[in-house]
Amino acid sequence: GDTKGSAKGGDANSKKDGQSSQNGQTRLNVGITQHKLVPEETVTVIDSRCGEKISVYKGSGNDSITQQFDACASWWTQGPDPAFQVICAYCFPDLVFQAELAREMAYTAARFGHVMFPENVYEPALKCAELLIDGVGKDNGSTAIEIALKVAFRKFCVDHETLLEFSEGRDEKKHIVVKVLALRGSYHGDTLGAMEAQAPSPYTGFLQQPWYTGKGLFLDPPTDILFNGAWNLSLPEFFAEIAPEEYGTFSTRDEIFDKSRDTSTLATTYLAYVSKQLQEYSGNTQSAHVGALIIEPVIHGAGGMHMVDPLFQRVLVNECRNRKIPVIFDEVFTGFWCLGVKTHVELLGCKPDIACYATLMTGGMIPLTVTLATDALFDSFSGDPKLQALLHGHSYSAHAMGCATAAKAIEWFKDPETSHNIIPQRGILRELWDEELVQQISCHSAVQRVVVIGTLFALELKVDASNSRYASLYAKSLLQMLREDGIFMRPLGNVVYLMCGPCTSPEICRELLSKLYIRFGEFNRA
Amino acid sequence: GDTKGSAKGGDANSKKDGQSSQNGQTRLNVGITQHKLVPEETVTVIDSRCGEKISVYKGSGNDSITQQFDACASWWTQGPDPAFQVICAYCFPDLVFQAELAREMAYTAARFGHVMFPENVYEPALKCAELLIDGVGKDNGSTAIEIALKVAFRKFCVDHETLLEFSEGRDEKKHIVVKVLALRGSYHGDTLGAMEAQAPSPYTGFLQQPWYTGKGLFLDPPTDILFNGAWNLSLPEFFAEIAPEEYGTFSTRDEIFDKSRDTSTLATTYLAYVSKQLQEYSGNTQSAHVGALIIEPVIHGAGGMHMVDPLFQRVLVNECRNRKIPVIFDEVFTGFWCLGVKTHVELLGCKPDIACYATLMTGGMIPLTVTLATDALFDSFSGDPKLQALLHGHSYSAHAMGCATAAKAIEWFKDPETSHNIIPQRGILRELWDEELVQQISCHSAVQRVVVIGTLFALELKVDASNSRYASLYAKSLLQMLREDGIFMRPLGNVVYLMCGPCTSPEICRELLSKLYIRFGEFNRA
Structure with missing residues (x-):
C-alpha cells in the first residue's frame, strides 16, 4: 500500500x-x-487502538483522550476486530477478536519463536499455505511482488527456449530485454524491483530513486467511474474513435462485471488493442520480450483509487495466458474481501498464475506476505543444479507467528459466524455503503468521480490542473474538519477515500459517509 | 541473510x-x-523450538521427537532465549526469555494491533527508536537497505548540486549514472535494489533475475584468514606487488583491529588504491557518480563468511566521507553482538551515515527492520514540496508489536544480568569458541581457512576448483553426520559454519566445535 x-x-x-x-x-x-509539513505540535500521539478506532491524545498539554475512526484502515491492515460483536455483544465486542489473535501469537511465539524454513516444515506454515490454496488461492507487499516477478520470468524463460540459449554468455545477455506488462497507474510497492514494474509516477522520480527506468510496457486502461448518479466508462485516448453508444453507461455496478460483456464490440476492440501492443513491442526484434503481466485486480489503490474496467483486465489476462506470458495478480491492497469478494478470480472471471497477498492476511496483526504460484511455475525451478532453485531469501520466511495468525484470520474472514458482513452461501460481503447517499454524493457539482466497491469509498474532487496531482494539498482542510468529527483520513492528492475493514458494520459506514457529505458541502461553500 | x-x-x-x-x-x-534435492521423506518436521534447539520428528512413521542444536542460528534470528539460565536456572531456563517476549507481544497486539505511522507516533515506535539511537545507533533486511540507498542517493544529490539540475529534464537524466561503491562478495538482500548493490554472484544470474545489471563499482577487498594457527592477510591481485614482509602475519585477532595499523605502509597503499578507483570511475565524465558506499562491517556473511580487513574498510569509509559520499553500514547480519560488539563503530574505528538493522533486533521473535540516518541525511528530505519527502512505504511501518519487542530485546542484549556473555564495563562478548580447538582445526591439512569472531565460527574446506562454488554439494555428507549428532547446519558451498546466538554459553560452543572437529576428521578419511 x-x-x-x-x-x-x-x-x-x-x-x-x-x-x-x-x-x-x-x-x-x-x-x-x-x-516539514507536520510540525511537532500536530503529530498525532496514539495511545492505543480500540476496535476500528484509534485513541489519541488531544491537543498539546491536554492529557485527555479522544477517539477517531481509522478511515484509512491503517493502510489496509484493519482486520476483523469487531467480528465478534454479534456473538459476544455483551462483553468486550471490539476486543475479543484482537485478544484471541494476540493469544494465538503469544502461544506461537512461545512454542516456535522463529525457526528456519529451508528443508524444514512446521504446522503454522503448512496450515496457512493450505488455507490459502483452499481459499483465495484458487485464484507483502512489495517483496512478494519481487518474488512473483522472479518466478514469472523464470517460467517465461523456460517456456521460450530461445531465451535460455542466451543465458550462458554474458555479452549476448546484454541485448535481451525482458519487460513486464502493466497498466498505467498501478502500484506494486516501493522496493526497486516493484517500482520498475510501474509506470513513471511521483514515486519514481529521479530524486526518489535514480535507478528507476521503468522496465515495463505500460498500457492506459479504461476505467469505470460513478458520476451524476450513473456508472460510466472512461476510455483513454487510444479508444477515442469509439462512439459512446457502442458501450454506453451502466445502470448498476453489477452490469460492469457481467460476463456477457465478453461478446460485445468493445471486447473485440480491447483484444485488438492488446494484441497490437504486444505485437508492436516484440514483433520487430528477437531480444525484446514481455515476460510477465502484473495487475492490481479491479482497483488501482495508491495510484488514486481508480476502478479499471474488469472487461479490459479479463481480455488482457486471457490474451497473455494464450501467449504463455505468466500473469500476476497483486492482491496486496485488494485481497481478503477488501473489494467484497474472497477471490478476484470470480469477480474478474479469469485466473492468474501467481497471486501475492499481504496486509490483511494476518487480520492486520503482524507482517506476512505470500506469493502463490501454480504447479507449472513451481516446477520451473526444479532441476539438478542448485542454481536452478529460487535464490530468494528473507530471514523471517514462513515466520511461525505470522503463519499461525494468518491461519486463524483466514478461517474467520470467510465464516459468517465471525465475519458478519459475509452473506451466507454467496460468500461475499453485503453492500457496506448506503446506495442512496452514494448516488447523492456522485451528483454533487464539485465531484469529479466516485468509486465504491467492497470496503472502499473514494471521491475525486473537481480541481483545476494545478491541484490534480499526487502532491496536491488541496484536500487538507476538508480532512482537518473530518478529524474533528472523529474520522482519520489521508488524501491521495485530490482523491479522498473512506476505507473500512471487511467487518465494519454498514451503520458505521453510513455514519462516516454522512459526515463526509456534510463536510464536503461546507468545504465547497467556503 | x-x-x-x-x-x-x-x-x-x-x-x-x-x-x-x-x-x-x-x-x-x-x-x-x-x-528437487530435498525428497519428501527428508524434510525436517519441526514440532517446536526449545531455547537454541529445535525439536524435530524422527524418521518417517516414527512419532518420537529428537532435538538438534540450531547452528545456523535460524538465519541469524536466534536471540537471547537462554539468557535467564543464570538467574533462573531452576525453573524453565530456556523458556523464560522467550515467554516474556511473547507476553510483551501479546500485550502490544491487544493494545495496538497495527496502527498507521504517517503523521502519528506511539510509545513502542518511539521507545525502540530512542534505544537504537542511544545504543547501536551511535554508529531488515533488504528493504532497510533499499531505503538506505534511496536516502544516501538523495543526500549525495543535494550535496552535489550539478546533479540536481538534471533532475528536471527526462532526456538528460538518462545520461546520469549514479552507482554504489561496494566490495565484491558482500550481500545485501534479494530484492532487486539490494541485488543491484552487489557484485555478480550466483544470486544475480540471468535465470534468477533478468533485470540485474550490477549498478556498482565493485572492489576486491583484502581479507584476513586464520590458517595453520596464524592470522594472515590475503590480498587480491591488485596488490600483488606488495611484499609479504610489508604486512606480515598477526599473532592475535586483536592485532588485526589495532588502530596503530593506520600509520602503516599498507594503509597508504590501500588509500592510494581507493582514490585511484574513485578517480578513474568518475574522473573522465560529468555523468558517472558514486553516490553511496555500502559495506557489511568486517564479515561478508552470505557471500561465504569472509573477514574483510578492517583497515581496508576504515580507509574506504574515511575516504568516502571526505568526498561527501554517504556511507551505509549493512548490519542486518552483523548487528547486535553477532560479531561480539554492540557497534561496529568501535570495532572499525569509523562511522557510517546510515545503518541498517534487522534479524536479531527483536530478539529473533518478529520481523522488523530499521534504517538509521544522521540528521544531515534526514534533513535532505525536508522541504516545501511534498515530493521532496521520502516516498517509500510499507503497510506495517513501525509495527507496534515489533517495536515493543525490539525495545525489550535491545535492553536485555546489553545488560550483563540478562545477557550473560557480556563482559561488564567493556560491553563486549567474552570469547565463545575454544581458542586451542580453533587453532587445531586451522592446522588441519584439509582446511583452507578459518574465520572466528563473536558468535561465528566458519571453516572453508580445501577442494578442487569444481567444488569451490556456492552451488557445490561437497559438504553435504559432513553436515548429514552432524545432524545425527544433533547439530543442524547448512553450507555455503564449500564453507560450513557454526553460528550461535549472543547468549549461547561457551560450553555449548565448545561441544559443537568438538563434534565438528571429530566429524571433519572422519569426513576427510572417508
Missing part, C-alpha cells in the same frame, strides 16, 4: 507519560509524508 | 498429527534450496 509518515518524537513522548525523551531529537521518518 | 527452503507439505502434515493434508500437494518454496 501507499504508506508512512514522519514525526519528531521528543514532544510526543513527554505528552504520553510525562517523561521527557532522553534524546529530544529522535526523529522518525517513514516516508510518504513531507515531514 | 541467505535464506529459505522448500518442501512438499502433505507428508509432513500427516507425520505431525496423523491427519492427512486436505491437499496432499501443498508445495512450499521459499527459495535458496533446490527442492
